[in-house]
Amino acid sequence: MARLHIDQVSKIYTGTQRAVDTVSIDVDDGEFLVLVGPSGCGKSTLLRMIAGLEAITEGAITIGERVVNDLDPAERDIAMVFQNYALYPHMKVYDNMAYGLRNRGIARDEIDRRVREAATTLELGPLLERKPRELSGGQRQRVAMGRAIVRNPAAFLFDEPLSNLDAALRVEMRLEIAKLHRRLDATMVYVTHDQVEAMTLADKIVVLQAGRIEQVGAPIDLYMRPANLFVAQFIGSPKMNVADCQPAEGGLAFANGQAMSLPGADAAARKIGIRPEHITLAPPEESDVTGVIDVIEQLGSDTFVYVEVDKVGLFTVRLVGHVEMTEGEPAGLRFDRDHIHLFGADDRALAP
Numbered sequence: 001m002a003r004l005h006i007d008q009v010s011k012i013y014t015g016t017q018r019a020v021d022t023v024s025i026d027v028d029d030g031e032f033l034v035l036v037g038p039s040g041c042g043k044s045t046l047l048r049m050i051a052g053l054e055a056i057t058e059g060a061i062t063i064g065e066r067v068v069n070d071l072d073p074a075e076r077d078i079a080m081v082f083q084n085y086a087l088y089p090h091m092k093v094y095d096n097m098a099y100g101l102r103n104r105g106i107a108r109d110e111i112d113r114r115v116r117e118a119a120t121t122l123e124l125g126p127l128l129e130r131k132p133r134e135l136s137g138g139q140r141q142r143v144a145m146g147r148a149i150v151r152n153p154a155a156f157l158f159d160e161p162l163s164n165l166d167a168a169l170r171v172e173m174r175l176e177i178a179k180l181h182r183r184l185d186a187t188m189v190y191v192t193h194d195q196v197e198a199m200t201l202a203d204k205i206v207v208l209q210a211g212r213i214e215q216v217g218a219p220i221d222l223y224m225r226p227a228n229l230f231v232a233q234f235i236g237s238p239k240m241n242v243a244d245c246q247p248a249e250g251g252l253a254f255a256n257g258q259a260m261s262l263p264g265a266d267a268a269a270r271k272i273g274i275r276p277e278h279i280t281l282a283p284p285e286e287s288d289v290t291g292v293i294d295v296i297e298q299l300g301s302d303t304f305v306y307v308e309v310d311k312v313g314l315f316t317v318r319l320v321g322h323v324e325m326t327e328g329e330p331a332g333l334r335f336d337r338d339h340i341h342l343f344g345a346d347d348r349a350l351a352p
Contacts, residue, residue: 002064002077002154002187003029004050009059011045011211019045021211022059027155027204030185036198037208037234043191044159046208050189051080051157063154079148080157083164085140087132087147093119094128097146114150121183122146122176138169142176149184158190162197174200195235199223207231229347232273238304238316240273240341256311260288260335266342266350273341276304276318280334287332291315296325307331 004027011020020042027033035043048054050061052073060067068076087096094115101111119125122142132140141161148156158177162170178201181188192198198205199219207214207222207230215227219235226232226240233239245252251262252272284290291309303323307315315333342350 003027003062004033004155004187004189005060005062006046006050007060007062009046009049009061010057011042011049011054012057018211020049023208023211023213024059025206025213025216027187027189030187032181032188032190032201032203034190034192034198034202034205035208036192036195036205037214039193040210041208042211043193043208047157047159047189047191050155051078052076077154078157079151079153079155080159081141081144081148081161083160085132085144087140087143089132092129092131093124093135093143093146096132096143097150100147101150111150114152115146118146118149121149121180136169137165138173138176141165141173145177145180149180155187155189158188160192161190162192162194170194170197177201196237199235205235207234225349226341227349229271229273229343229349232341232343232349236275238276238318240275241279241313241315242271242273242343243309243312243315245269245272254289254309254312256309258289258309258312262337262340266344268344269342269350270345271343271347273343274315274335275339276316278336278339279315279317280336281305281317281319282332282334284330284332286334288335289315290330290332293325293327293329293331296327298322305331307333309333 006023006025009020009023010018012018023046035046037043045054049056052071056069060069063076097115098111119128122145124142124146127139162173165173174197190201202219205219205222206216209230215222215231222231222235244255247267247269248259251260252265253259289309291307293305294308295306297304303319305317305319305325307317309315344350
């Protein structure tokens with residue numbers, strides 16, 4: 001395995017269009033890095049530059065001790081797992097996994113050892129004689145991962161590998177990839193637009209928007225201490241509640257004239273953020289804002305209550321378990337003071 005260093009890397013297409021804009025990232029040996037962001041943010045382009053499938057316009061990428069800017073993909077000692085499995089339909093699972101090693105002239109005994117070792121790791125042993133059409137989506141994705149594992153690469157690159165799977169299989173394969181990383185202690189770079197995948201898999205997350213880095217950090221750091229409004233609302237499901245505010249004596253005031261106490265609040269605050277699990281329902285006299293219940297979602301393990309606050313907006317409240325409530329009834333919202341986020345006019349995070 002190897003350390004990966006991305007130094008001031010940019011990808012510029014026609015004219016001045018920057019798909020990736022001066023990005024710098026360090027990935028430690030054995031680290032699981034997730035690149036996350038909305039569609040078009042540059043995450044897949046950056047991954048393809050690491051793989052050698054896209055030319056680097058500016059900057060340098062180092063894998064191990066080598067700058068790989070001018071190396072072909074086959075020379076970079078990386079293995080890539082794509083969104084589509086890219087398996088040979090006429091070949092059995094064994095041959096799909098062995099194909100790349102045969103092309104490199106690896107000895108037959110060594111190929112057999114590697115394929116069967118990877119098959120054991122991924123629980124593919126009973127499937128080695130089957131063809132891709134005889135496999136489920138999750139099994140095909142495991143074969144694609146096995147084909148990468150047998151190469152013993154310096155780094156693994158994953159380009160939205162779970163996006164073609166249904167919800168249940170995505171959960172199953174997330175666990176498989178997490179266990180695979182633990183077993184191999186491998187350097188992995190993983191691209192996704194799904195922040196749940198990012199939070200559950202990553203040692204470190206890079207949040208991208210419009211080709212630029214918004215924040216880098218451990219999943220819980222990004223969740224608890226977002227650097228700006230974009231990260232605050234992108235990381236977390238359901239997303240953070242955000243409302244416009246103005247400083248008021250002893251706290252903050254909302255657009256409808258309601259005010260809440262928040263001693264020491266930064267006078268530069270123009271938006272307040274609070275996650276759904278950090279709001280409780282309270283009597284009007286104990287609440288920070290009041291509204292009307294618009295929609296209730298009963299999920300069994302949780303209840304999501306959507307409360308419309310006049311001239312302020314819709315707040316999502318996450319309650320544990322099954323809670324009996326009625327749509328259309330008034331509701332008071334109380335914010336947990338230890339988990340309030342404030343943002344300035346430039347959307348940068350402020351101290352609460």
